[in-house]
Amino acid sequence: MNEGHSRALFPDMTSGRWSLAVLVVLALAAFPLVESNQYILSVFVTTMILLVMNMSWNFILGVAGVWNFGQLAVYALGGYGAGILMLHTGLPPVLDVVVGGLIGAAVSVLMAVPTLRLFGIYTSLLTFAFAEIVQYLILNDGSGLTGGSYGFPSVKGLYSFLSPVASMHAYYWTLLGVIVASTVAIALVTRSRLGIALRAIRDAPAFAAARGVSPLRYRILAFGLSGFLAGIAGALYLCFEQSIDPSIMGLTPMSLDVTMLVIGGLGTIFGPAIGTTIVTVVETVLVNHPGVQLTVVGIFLLVIVVFVPGGIVGLVGKVRARLSAWAEEGEEEAEEPEATEGVAPAGGTAGALDPIAIHDTTGAPTDVAP
Amino acid sequence: MTDLVGILVTTVILGSIYGLVAIGMTLIYGTLRILDMSQGSMVMIGSFVGWGILVSAHWNPVLAIVFAFAATFVLGMMTQLVSVQPLMGRRKAIDFEMVTFITTFAVAMILENVALEVFGPQQRNVTPVVSGGVNVYHGVNLPYQSIAMAAISILLMGGLGLFLGKTRWGMAIRAVAQDLDAARLMGVPVSKLYPVTMGLASSLAGVAGVFLGAQFFAYPQAGDLPLLEALIVVVFGGLGSLPGTVYAAYVIGLIQATTEVFLGTTWSLPILYGVILFVLIFRPQGLLGKPSEARL
Structure with missing residues (x-):
């Protein structure tokens, strides 16, 4: 990687730290080759799925400073959306995951609109109320679309053509790739104009607005981006667990x-x-x-x-x-x-x-x- | 007609108990500017105190209420000292509400899981404070327990109003809610007042817990639902407005009672959340709340 560029992206990273980061990623990538215990590997994979979800939430909560407590609903809806596609259409599974992400982005933007008038604690109450409604609707869904409280009917997932051990490895490396890619993407966005604008709105909303930074535009963008990643995480959860149920949401x-x-x-x-x-x-x-x-x-x-x-x-x-x-x-x-x-x-x-x-x-x- | 009487009776009972839990949250929000997420755990602790005294020890029900009040008062004070007092220095920071939201939430998590470890996950029956009931109308049976619950809630809410209006401490609490710096200049011992406020609010939730424990059960998650319902009430009434909270408690009680009669119990919470979405979108300050400046 270009040294000058990387220093601009991560001003704190010396070449020594870069090599450490690369080493950590390489070690993680090599881990499934030496570890044969499938339980431990599955713990790693579920943790990494959760990490993708947490990264998306961190973006809206930490970088944008919007106290969004409905992220788990976005995550779940991304998973359910991908699951419904996977069950009822013949699309390639990878496309289902991407569509899951798009559904997450759409839901997140939908949730963003009413929060634009609100601030702080009110935002968190509204988004939390939204998440609770989503959970109740899925729990009490009698139409058979989501499976209600019993959970979603079993789906094939991404790697149904591989043996169980190979598919575990495939999920592991997919997740690792997604994490590295989204870390870089989030770092890029955080350093871009968008990220600077979001932090300005977070730290001093009145000043930012007075300087012509539109809270409306940037907040909706932030919700969309974070929702996309959360939706992807939800879809990956669905693929790996081959199901999804409402218990992934809630308090x-x-x-x-x-x-x-x-x-x-x-x-x-x-x-x-x-x-x-x-x-x-x-x-x-x-x-x-x-x-x-x-x-x-x-x-x-x-x-x-x-x-x-x-x-x-x-x-x-x-x-x-x-x-x-x-x-x-x-x-x-x-x-x-x-x-x-x-x-x-x-x-x-x-x-x-x-x-x-x-x-x-x-x-x-x-x-x-x- | 039976439906109507049933709805009205349920409204009064639900509204009173919601009011009792929610009024504590409002009191805390008004004075300390924090949304206390540990109130639900106080309800749970109250239920367990009720279970311990009524079922294990077979003592007088009055003692259950007194003990629940005292235990949650102390716990509430401790919660304030542990999770809020160290952060008071950051009171003017833009994220103070959220930081304390998280710390009180952490306290709730700790209390709930300590209860889980000590008492186990099973639901325990709590005997009603008073048994028996009266037939108010054809088919509408009203247990004495519910009457006592409503009566004590209303008494406590009235008592809180008197306390805030007439006593030295109550007036100090109101002074702090209105203008912290002026109150401090007048010699109000603010750092002592905060724990007392939070203890008082928690003890109201604790008393509610004794009754709710008999209505439902005593178990570690017993506080979750009352917490969510109280949140709905305080948002609806306007954070920080005591009269607004009391009105909102009965309005929410009415909505819930009506939903339960016509649509069934599973729909009551989603409908309440729908109401809250609606309120937050169109009238974010709630029924009687004042619009705060910290909003876009």
Whole structure:
């Protein structure tokens, strides 16, 4: 990859870190060749599907700062849409997945329109209400189109022509490819005019609007993009599980996903991957103690939000900044604040959880409760 | 006619119990500007306290209510100290509502799963606070339990109104809701007031839990449905408006009672959510809420 271009895309990435990232991807790609345990591989694949979904949510929640809590409905509808096509038409399965993504984008834009008048907590209530309605409609669907609460009738999936072991590998590599591609795509979009506009609207809506950045246009675009990725994730879920049911929506899956995003670092590029991995490890280790499992996840969430506002990505960035500032202290003391800024993490705008300069000036020191 | 009487009776009962849970959320939103997602867990804790005292210990029902009130008051105060107080420094940040939404949600998750670990997933019967019933109209039977539920809810809501209107602490809470900085300058001990507000709101949900536990069951997820219903009520009434919440509770109760009679219980929540979508699209500030400036 072109060094100059890559540095513009990820200003934080040195060639050493690039090689580390490539190594990690290569190691992950080689993993199924050495691991023959199908259960472990399937855990990896489902985690990666969830990661695609979390990346799409991170884009709308962290980068665009729209508190959309209906993403799981978009995810599910993408899956159901692809499933209905797969069952009733002879389209190639890959096309079904793409159409699933398009359905996700369409649903997401549909959901975006009423939220344009709203802000903050009201957006989350409206989108959550939307998701609940979708779940109830599917649960109580008697028409046989979605299978209702019993789940969708079995579909073939993407790789029905392969043996079970080979198809597991195929799904694994497909998902890895989708993740790498969407990471690059999201990074590109985040650095583009669209991404800058979204962050401006997130951090200072009035200023952004006054500068001619249309919240309407950019929010709808953000919803569409994020919905497309969520729809793809839903369709891939359907293909891999060969079915889908309404239990992938609702309060519990949503709280897990939010935890993953917040732990990793909202609005960052690598936050979703880190958060999804950590929560999945906790879940897998404590799989026999459902109560303890979610208690631990809840405590994680609480501690991270209260003590580590930027998530783990933000924490790493801060520690690194502190260290390099400390190292440079002796050399050039006057330049310290600039030096700290230079090493801030890549996507590490640390999402909506970061205190913002503009708002700091309005907050008088008396606000800090004793 | 039987339908009509049935609907009216159900409206009063549902509205009172929704009001009790929702009014706590409104109180918290009005004073602290946070949407407290742990209120549902307080209902669940109240149900378990009710189960423990009425079924395990066979004590007086009044004690169940008193204990539920006390336990959830303490828990609510602790929730505030753990999940909200450390964040008060970021109160003016644009995302404060969302951050506290997430932390209180985390508390709800912890409480629910600790209950799951301690009590197990099974549903437990809670004996009604009072047994028996009265036939109000042909075929419309009204259990005393429901009457007690409605009466105590209305009493508590009235009591809260008196508390806020007449007492020193109540007036301090209202002062903080109106203007935090001015209240602080007048010597209101804000950092003590916040936990008390949240404890008070939680204890209302806890008392509701004792009754709801008898109506349904006591189990770890018992708080989810009341939480969703309370959310609908507070949005409908306008976040932060106490009278709006009380009206909205009865309107929502009426809508639900009507839906249940004519369409069946499975439709009541989707229809309520439809109503909420409609309200948020056309009148985002709710029935009596004031339009807030933090909106496009």
